[in-house]
């Protein structure tokens with residue numbers, strides 16, 4: 163069984179980051195270790211969450227891992243809480259990447275705006291950090307921040323998306339996946355680019371009205387589970403778009419409070435079936 167480590171926060175309420183990565187990647191048959199970056203009472207779209215920064219704990223955790231000789235087949239980073247944390251996790255990647263893959267979700271913002279707590283200095287350091295990745299998975303907002311180009315809103319062409327993806331791989335990672343892409347009002351999906359062979363992949367599903375929090379983390383977690391399980395990039399993106407859209411549809415149908423994230427739990431059996439139907443291991 164493959165073992166990955168995911169580096170992101172615990173948001174105690176409001177499904178996102180570790181509370182979705184851990185169940186999803188585990189359900190896909192991949193041992194999932196965690197390096198928590200912070201504990202928040204809830205994600206930062208709730209007003210005034212309590213925030214406990216765990217940056218100071220990271221050196222002791224990694225020292226212990228060094229002592230016991232733990233190794234990972236993949237490293238998946240998500241929400242990182244501070245500039246110092248970016249530097250520490252960058253060193254962590256250098257030390258622990260081995261022959262494994264490095265998957266970076268440069269979590270910083272959405273809908274054209276930075277999340278609270280993030281600064282321009284964090285954005286510029288994240289550009290360098292992305293160079294450590296084999297795969298990076300920004301949404302459109304994060305891609306524009308990383309490339310210093312204006313956020314295009316809802317209207318853009320296929321060629322603009324391809325240019326963004328080429329630009330993203332020029333930051334250093336050979337593969338990039340852009341999430342939250344839509345070329346028609348009733349569709350939503352992702353486009354991926356592999357700069358090693360010049361191939362693009364895209365997958366779209368049905369778009370529900372409104373915005374659904376935590377779906378970037380759901381998407382990224384499925385990609386990580388699929389890549390660790392030996393699926394090629396295009397299959398990983400297909401599984402991730404289909405699953406994310408199913409979670410969104412279930413949540414929209416239920417009419418429940420979207421602040422608490424999407425209903426991924428009920429969709430897990432279909433993910434397990436889809437992932438094992440195409441299992442490459």
Ligand code: PXL
Nearest residue numbers: 178179205206207241277376
């Ligand atoms: O879903 C990304 C995310 C992760 N962690 C925290 C967040 C957010 C987005 O707002 O606030 C704490």
